[in-house]
Amino acid sequence: MKPYKEMSKEELASEIELLRKQYKKYQGMELxxxxxxxxxxxxxLDLSMGLMDALTSDADLTCEDGTDCRNYGVLTGIHEAKVLIGDMMENNPDDIIIYGNSSLNVMYDTISRAYSHGIMGNTPWCKLDKVKWLCPVPGYDRHFGITEYFGFEMIPVPMSPTGPDMDMIENLVANDDSIKGIWCVPKYSNPQGYSYSDDTVRRFARLKPAAKDFRIFWDNAYGIHHLYDDKQDYLIEILAECKRAGNPDLxxxxxxxxxxxxxxxxxxxMxxxxxxxxxxxxxxxxQTIGHDKVNQLRHVRFFRDIHGMVEHMRKQADIIRPKFEAVEQILDEELSGLEIGTWTMPRGGYFISFDALDGCAKEIVGKCKKAGVQMTGAGATWPYGKDPHDSNIRIAPTYPPIDDLKTAAKLFTLCVKLVSANKIYSEMQ
Structure with a gap:
């Protein structure tokens, strides 16, 4: 089919009529x-049920250094867990703190500490007239929620397949000491699935911020979440690169x-x-005498080492890879050539990013919802929930069963076509 913009008014009107009939059929399915x-x-989740058997009531809960995991202490986490997570994060165990169950909570806590007490003796952020934060877009809504909660002014920074706009970042942080940080999801980014290039990572490590308490919040949430064995993105390790650049605390x-x-x-x-x-x-x-050491030990006993974790993630990839490929195939079959949307094809992570025609995202998501498919709210991938183009939509393929996912993806493409055709037709009037 030729692009909608190249159709005559009559052709497009006929297409809209056909799309409306198809949409009514989906509404009748009560999805x-x-x-x-x-x-x-x-x-x-079933792959991890062995965690429940890794420790039993007669298990030895003593660490290699003699620590009894049932008791108080060990503020930064047990050594075995630091080794396991250190291998996962590609960092020295001595440079790691093991926390509770949520990295988002650790990020919130880190900002809260800087807000109330400052970083390394610098003025607490709560005592400053203004705090600004850089936000690569589209990005992770829960990141933006934290900095919005603390009242920071969030500055969008455009993303590309190699990472955020480093020219813009370098200029902003060098000339404005009220900019205190930046959110980063450097590998298989949320939502586009992009991974930062070597040059991007090196430029991050060599930033010269005007603020001594500027920090990069490097959320490597998808470090080992590959979809393919033979096509995996590689990321330069940021702490080592910062140390080489003379910026170890960045x-x-x-x-x-x-x-x-x-x-x-x-x-x-962290x-x-x-x-x-x-x-x-x-x-x-x-704040604490120590986090849950029993859970730390349970993870160590379950995985044994990084090789066990990597094999576990291969099994996860086997489950979700067909879902990503199914969505990508439907997007290609239904939308290619119409010139009404573009999408990413990530090698890992949890999302596909879709860009509709400007001004269409909210209506597309709304039409999906009316027909029984709930998607991430349009605008969620921008600070304050306000996408100035109203174009970006985050697709999350992992959770639904694959047959349901295919149905949802076909409905989504139908909504994209219907909303886009209506927009183009109205512009012809």
Missing amino acids: NLNMARGKPCQEQ VYKFASTSKITFPGSGIAA ATSPNNMKDILETMKH
């Missing part, structure tokens, strides 16, 4: 499908097992410089 969030499906690097084992019962971690760690522990020692 109730959810593609709103990037959640693991039941089959993925980064807080976050990760968790949330989409590896059980999202509500995993372990989260890797950072010794100076940053000392600063963090000064506050952390007043």
Whole structure:
């Protein structure tokens, strides 16, 4: 089929009439499908059921150094867990703090500490007239929710397949000391599935921020979440690169097992410089005597080492890869050549990013909802939930069963066609 914009008014009117009839059929199916969030499906969660057997009531809960995991202590986490997560994050165990179940909570806590008490003796952010934050877009809505909650002014930075616009970032941080940080999902980014190029990572490590307390919040949420064995994105390790660049304290690097084992019962971690760690522990020692060491030990006993974790993720990929490919195939079959949308084809992570014609995203998502398919709200991938182009839509293929997913993807493409055709037709009037 030729592009909608090249159709005559009569051809487009006929196409719209056909699309409306197809849409009414979907409405009559009384669908109730959810593609709103990037959640693991039941089959993925079932892969981790061995966690429940890794420790039993007669198990030895003593660590290699003699720590009894049932008791108080070990503020930064047990050594075995640091080794396991260190291998996952590509960092030295000595540079890692093991936290509770949520890396998002660690990020919130890190900003809250800087807000109330400052970073390394710098003025607490709550005492400043203004705090600004850089936000690569489209990006992760929960990141933006944290900085919005604290009242920061969020500055959108355009993303590309090699990462965020580094010219813009370098210029902004060098000339404005009220810019205190940037959100980054550097590998298989949310939602586009892009991974930062070597040049992008090196330029991040060599930033010269005007603010001494500027920090890169490096959320490596999808570090080992590959979809393919033979097509995997590679990322330069940021802490080592910062150290080489003479900027060892520039980064807080976050990760968790949330989409590896059980999202509500995993372990989260931060890797950072010794100076940053000392600063963090000064506050952390007043917050807790230690996180859940039994859960840390359970993960170590379940995976044994990084090789066990990598094999576990291969099994996860076997479950979700067909879902990504099914959505990509339907998008291609239904929309290619119409020139009404573009989409990413990631090699890992949890999302596909779709860009509709400007001014169409909210209406597309709304039409999907009316026909029984819930998607991430249009605008969610921008600060304050306001996409100035009203074009970006995040597709989350992992959670629904594949047959339901195919139905939802076909309805989605139908809604894209109907909304786009109506827009183009109205512009012809």
